[in-house]
Amino acid sequence: MAPPSSPPRARVAAIVLNYRTPDLTASCARSVLADLDPERDVAIVVDNASGDQSAEKLRAELAGTGGAELRVIETDRNGGFAYGNNAGIRAVDAEAYFLATSDTVVHRGAVDRLFAFLESRPAAGLVGPRLEWESGEAQQSGFRFHRPITELIAGSATGPIQRLLSRWDVPLELSDEPRRVEWVSFAAVMIRAEMIRKAGMLDEGFFMYFEDTDYCRTAERAGFEVWQEPAARVVHLRGQSSPVKRLHAARRRLPRYYYASRARYFRKHFGRGGWLAANLAWTAGRGVAWLRETFGAKERHTVERQLWDSWRG
Numbered sequence: 001m002a003p004p005s006s007p008p009r010a011r012v013a014a015i016v017l018n019y020r021t022p023d024l025t026a027s028c029a030r031s032v033l034a035d036l037d038p039e040r041d042v043a044i045v046v047d048n049a050s051g052d053q054s055a056e057k058l059r060a061e062l063a064g065t066g067g068a069e070l071r072v073i074e075t076d077r078n079g080g081f082a083y084g085n086n087a088g089i090r091a092v093d094a095e096a097y098f099l100a101t102s103d104t105v106v107h108r109g110a111v112d113r114l115f116a117f118l119e120s121r122p123a124a125g126l127v128g129p130r131l132e133w134e135s136g137e138a139q140q141s142g143f144r145f146h147r148p149i150t151e152l153i154a155g156s157a158t159g160p161i162q163r164l165l166s167r168w169d170v171p172l173e174l175s176d177e178p179r180r181v182e183w184v185s186f187a188a189v190m191i192r193a194e195m196i197r198k199a200g201m202l203d204e205g206f207f208m209y210f211e212d213t214d215y216c217r218t219a220e221r222a223g224f225e226v227w228q229e230p231a232a233r234v235v236h237l238r239g240q241s242s243p244v245k246r247l248h249a250a251r252r253r254l255p256r257y258y259y260a261s262r263a264r265y266f267r268k269h270f271g272r273g274g275w276l277a278a279n280l281a282w283t284a285g286r287g288v289a290w291l292r293e294t295f296g297a298k299e300r301h302t303v304e305r306q307l308w309d310s311w312r313g
Contacts, residue, residue, distance in 0.1 A: 011040035012115055012190070014068075014098040015088035019048045019078060021241055022057040025102040029062055029070070032100060035111045036068035044091050045072045048084040080207035080257070081186070089201065098190045103240035104131075106188070113232040114190040117178070125195035125224025126216070128184030129232035139236055140171045142181040142228040146213055148270060148277040155285025157301040158292065178229050183216035188234040195224050203268075207257040208242065210265040217269055253304040263313030279311055 014032045018025040029045055036043060045062070047055040055074050062070055075087050085099050096115055100106065110129055117127050131141040144150075149168050153161060162169060172181060189212070199222035202215050216226045239245030247254055266275040286307060292298035 010042045010092055010094040011037065012042075012096050012098055012111055013088070013092045013094035014041065014043045014100065014111065015085055016043070016045045016100050016102060017048060017081065017084045017088070018045060018050065018054055018058065018102055019084070019241070020050045020052050020054060021102045022050075022052075022054040022061070024237070024240055025054070026058060026061045028100055028102050028104050028106070029058070030065060031104075031106040032098075032111075033062075033065055033067045033070060035106050035108055037112075038068045041111070042069045042071070042092055042094070044088040045070065046084045046088045046091075047072065047074045048080075049075050049078040079204060080211075081209075082202035082206050082211045083204045086201045086204060089196065093193075095193055096190050097193065097196070099186055099188065100234070101187045101236075101241050103237040104188050105235040105237070107233040107235070110188075110232040110234055111190075113229060117227065117229045117232075118190060118192050121225070121227065123223075123225045124192070124227045125199070125219040125222070126184070126189055126191040127227045127229050127232075128181075128186075128189045129234045130228070130230035131185060131187055131234055131236040134235055134237070138174050138230075139238070140174065141185040141187070141236075142172045142175070142179065143170050143183050143185075143213070144168065144172060145182045145217065146170060146210075146265065146278075148266070148274055148281050151278045151282035152285045155282035155302075156288040158285070158288055158298075161285065161288065175228070176230050178227060178231070180225055181228050182220075183213040183226060184228055185236075186212035186215070187236045187238075192224070195219060195222065198222050199224070205264055206261045208261065209244065209258050210261040214265055214268065248303055251300065251303050254306070254309065256309070259309045259313055262310070275313070282310055283307065 016029050055072055059072050089097050114127050131139040150170050153165055199218050266278045
């Protein structure tokens, strides 16, 4: 009698993370399903313990959608972005994993272009698409790493300092050509399974924010490259799946998890001294900005209690 065969390995496993945004998630999942190969790909919707019947709503909403296989799975707790995506990765064996936040809509052909890009560049561990607004205007989604010196730029938000330190400024200029970058936004990204096996899963110590730049540093240290492929296009409805962007725009206090992730990133990659240097740089920059706000025409760019929360970590 022949032994039972294991399920065939998928080409791409697309993972969409949900936390109390079932309508957004269903829209994202439909766009993903429309872009997958039904014969070779699979979609996983991960409900991160929403506690609001999101999983049931999504199963009902997406039933009969057709196309690639779709599974809705539920985590036992809301462990954050990395935790939920790791649950999706563990749920299926695939050659590559396409992660998409619920506030994205995938243009047709994006998945194939990203997978083809990884196939054409064996050194590439992960690749991000062009993120854009609903209007089609590009968003910044390719970046340099956060370093202690970049916090001086962030704290000051002052043109002369930004120009003086431009070689370290985090956002990169927009580009229509494929390019190697230091990190890409994980609003949408494709990760090679081989890299996950060698470098490990996403760091679940980050609840939300900084897990993407952290993982790209991990990729680099494991010998892989990080790329951006603008021919693959994904609409990003920024701020719809997390309150941080909305709170920042309103200059309201950010959630504690944002600062905890920031502190974890700097301590992990630069040590406690690097975290202290980052905070000192930000504080110095904030001092420059405060002088310009007090004696000039500069508008405040910081949020409530940002200095205290940055040091508390």
